[in-house]
Amino acid sequence: MRVVEYRGHGGPEVLALAERPLPECGPGQVRLRVAAAGVNRPDVQQRKGLYPPPPGVTDIPGLDIAGVVEAAAPDVAWPRPGDAVCALVAGGGYAEHSIAPALQCLPVPRGFSFIEAASLPEVFFTAWNNVMDLGRLAEGETLLVQGGTSGVGLAAMQLALRLRGATVLATSSSAAKQAVCRQMGATGVVDYRDADWPQQVRALTGGRGADVILDSQGGDYTQAELDLLAPDGRLVLIASHRAPRAEISTRDIYIRRLTLTGSTLRARPPAYKGRIAAALRAQAWPLLEQGLIRTLVCGVHPLADAAAAQAVLDGNRQIGKLVLAVAPDAASVPGG
Ligand SMILES: NC(=O)c1ccc[n+]([C@@H]2O[C@H](COP(=O)([O-])OP(=O)(O)OC[C@H]3O[C@@H](n4cnc5c(N)ncnc54)[C@H](OP(=O)(O)O)[C@@H]3O)[C@@H](O)[C@H]2O)c1
Structure with missing residues (x-):
């Protein structure tokens, strides 16, 4: 699969496209075909060497994703293959496929595109x-x-x-x-x-x-x-x-x-993040679907242009969220 990786620490020039093997799901996990991935300030901090991935977490940057579940461990009741979800991940978002703990997945809010959904989890x-x-x-x-x-x-x-x-x-x-x-x-x-x-x-x-x-x-x-x-x-x-x-x-x-x-959320266990996911699903997701809470996506860049997205953050020019379009259907609304 295609991913974006950091070749050392420094400016956006250290981002490079690379090929990596398809990741496999462990217990409690699902694998998404990623349609869109969020770009966040912590990605920039990781690039600068100031925010390393927690032990055992992939070095591929990216903390939130949206896409369709393509594989799920047998112990996962939801989400199942074919479900459109967004998820908080501790790394691995800048990739065509990514592993997420099932507890950290949320449905793509009704009426939201994958791009909009990818802008939600981390923040x-x-x-x-x-x-x-x-x-x-x-x-x-x-x-x-x-x-x-x-x-x-x-x-x-x-x-x-x-x-x-x-x-x-x-x-x-x-x-x-x-x-x-x-x-x-x-x-x-x-x-x-x-x-x-x-x-x-x-x-x-x-x-x-x-x-x-x-x-x-x-x-x-x-x-x-x-x-x-x-x-x-x-x-x-x-x-x-x-x-x-x-x-x-x-x-x-x-x-x-x-x-x-x-706090920093990244190294907390899936059970902790899962409690936050449950609260968001019950209380914030209905408001997103009703248009009472909004997401502001100020820029969308292809995966191959992740460096340009991070340069916007370096210049502090963003208002709201930057998102990477990873797959051709990134702008589509699942089920829409
Ligand atoms: N602990 C965690 O779990 C966690 C998780 C995610 C993010 N974060 C942190 O949360 C912050 C927001 O993340 P993000 O991705 O949403 O960031 P972001 O979009 O890059 O925004 C950074 C913000 O910092 C503001 N800022 C810069 N200098 C400032 C100053 N001197 N005084 C007040 N505000 C200032 C900027 O304001 P202007 O644009 O108006 O200049 C901008 O709104 C980042 O610092 C990030 O590292 C922490």
């Missing part, structure tokens, strides 16, 4: 795990999303709005991206390049602060974000692009009963 699993589970966002609370037009940010904002009736605030770096944040439901958007962005966010909360903050920057943002939390607030870190270390006031944590937490 919705991540947003659910961090905002709903770890962040414990409750009805009517206020959520601040750093980088509102990131794939994860857009998913987080919409889950918060539609499932928690939350007030959503976002940061973003350009007028165009800020407009998209507002269109997607953010009631206040702040440019994080303004030195006084924390004061601007605080003003938007009427001085109270946010209940949950979802952040991928870390470093010097961390204390600013702790300062921005309301009493009992939760700061959830999903990356540390600014710096892995931060100096913080531990006093703030016990005086205002704050929670500082975070």
